[in-house]
Amino acid sequence: MSMLQNKITIVTGASSGLGRAIALRYAAEGASVVIADMIEAPLEGGETTLERIRTGGGQALFVRTDISSWDAVDALVRETVNHFGRLDVIVNNAAIYTSTNLLETTPEQWGRVIGVNLTGFFYCCKRAAQQFLAQEPVNEVRGRIINISSQHGMVACPGDFPYGVSKGGIVQMTRQIAVDHADDLIICNAIAPGKIVTGKPGVANNPDALDYSRRRTPWPRLGAPEDVAGAALFLASDMASYMTGINLMVDGGWMAG
Template sequence: MPLLDKKIAIVTGASSGLGRAIALRYAEEGAAVVIADIIEDPIEGGDTTLACIRAAGGRGMFAKTDISSWSDVDALITNTVAEFGRLDVMVNNAAVYTSTNLLGTSPEQWRRVIDVNVTGFFYCCKRAVMQFVEQEPVGETRGRIINISSQHGMVACPGDFPYGVSKGAVVQMTRQIAVDHADELIVCNAIAPGKIITGKPGVANNPDALDYSRRRTPWPRLGEPRDVAGAAVFLASDMASYVTGVNLMVDGGWMAG
């Protein structure tokens, strides 16, 4: 039986990159997947995530969503439940960055990163928990939240002050929710990717940054989106019912070094 058979999942930022990989893998494992993003076309090019899911015989829908808007997040979960009957897994992945240090960060840049990466995650977690407590448990849980954090939630993110601060907040948010809502059978974990090669534009994929990451990562290759997707499947599955409040490193040993 597929690991996520009959589960209903939302993945934010699922048109491209890590979110796309998670959504596609969830669909392969039997979940109905709601792709929540501000645009539907993938930055890598090619077919949309929803088209790929449907071509493989899976179920899903696209929901245009700005997670920094409470009304968008409220509508996202309301419409998901109206379409599929419940919500089992909320994956908070959508995020923005500025590649600016403290002095180079404008108030507008700071506000935008915090609005999406912290307040947006807060909105998604809050609205998901509001839904979870209203529905009956399936197995041991009423619902699961998976927050995509970063290794830069534990160590500094060189040259990107707002992003690093925001990811540290996500790690603590995960712990708080896990502890506060365990009695309600709600599981909350985070995944902290190390260096993952995606189609994301900007400094993350310049040659010097990639060379540094290769030298810094003990495992003899850099990460791929499928590595994060595999961890997200585990945390969404019934195998992980006694795992909560964890910030799971998927980093090729970077933080162990």
């Protein structure tokens, strides 16, 4: 049997990048996937995540969602349950950054990054937990929360102040939820990617930055979205039944060096 057979999942930011890879992997393993994003077209180009999943015979739904809005997150979970009957896993992946240090960051930039990366995760975690408590457990678990954090939640990312602060907050949010809601049979873990090469434009794919990351990463290649998707599959599955509150590094040994 596939690892996520009959599981109902939400993946935020699933039109592109890491979220797209996670959604495709979940669908390949038998999950029904709700793709939550602001735009449907992938930054990498080509077919949408929804089209890819349905072409492969999987079950999927696209719900346009701004996670910085409680009403939008509430509607996302309600539509998921109305369509599929329950919710088993939510992957909080959608995030933004400004590439600004403390002095360069405007109040508006700070508010937007924290509003998506921290408040948005809070909204998604809370609304998912509310739904989990309203349904019966399966294999002793009511539901699973997987937060995409970052190695930059533990070490500073030079010149990206609000992003790093938000990712550090996500790591602590994950621990807090795991401890507070273990008795509710809610599992909450995080995944901290290292340097992952995605198709998104901008500073992340600057040649100098990529060269530094290659030299800094012990493993002889940089990460791919599929590497993070493999970790997300494991944490969503029944194989990870006695793990909660962890921040799982997927970084090619960066943090060990």
